[in-house]
Amino acid sequence: MNRVLLEKWNDTVCVDDIVYFLGDLSFGENAKDTDYWLKRLSGNIVFIKGDQDSSESTESLDNVIVDVGDKHFCLVYNPADAPEDFDGWIIHAHHNSHDLEKYPFIDRERKTINVSTELTDYRPIAFAEIAEIISWADSIYSEPDYLATYEVPAVTQD
Numbered sequence: 001m002n003r004v005l006l007e008k009w010n011d012t013v014c015v016d017d018i019v020y021f022l023g024d025l026s027f028g029e030n031a032k033d034t035d036y037w038l039k040r041l042s043g044n045i046v047f048i049k050g051d052q053d054s055s056e057s058t059e060s061l062d063n064v065i066v067d068v069g070d071k072h073f074c075l076v077y078n079p080a081d082a083p084e085d086f087d088g089w090i091i092h093a094h095h096n097s098h099d100l101e102k103y104p105f106i107d108r109e110r111k112t113i114n115v116s117t118e119l120t121d122y123r124p125i126a127f128a129e130i131a132e133i134i135s136w137a138d139s140i141y142s143e144p145d146y147l148a149t150y151e152v153p154a155v156t157q158d
Contacts, residue, residue, distance in 0.1 A: 013043040022093035023050020023077035
């Protein structure tokens with residue numbers, strides 16, 4: 001698993017890219033520490049600590065506020081830890097795929113984006129990709145192209 005995660009990360013991220021990592025880089029009693037993994041990942045990593053991470057030398061943050069175009073994002077490990085007065089989109093990772101009903105990839109009503117690795121094909125996702133998804137999600141009445149051309153079968157009762 002770790003080999004695949006490293007490969008997908010390093011295939012996606014260039015040496016000069018800035019990457020915001022949203023926590024839980026290491027997991028388990030016998031896991032290598034956070035520093036071990038950070039040394040093997042490409043990019044300039046801004047590290048937001050998860051509840052499984054341990055590091056003696058890596059500086060970590062609780063959250064980061066980022067503006068991309070006209071969108072405001074709070075990047076945080078657990079969405080419950082976002083500042084209460086924040087009114088933009090919250091990008092988080094804490095909930096993985098075990099509670100997708102409550103924490104789907106994108107939740108338009110709560111303005112949250114779950115970027116847990118299971119939901120992003122185990123690779124980092126670019127702000128440009130997120131901004132594209134957001135622009136679609138901001139328009140409640142818009143439909144993806146494939147839905148606009150799909151004919152819903154008629155339901156009849158016999």
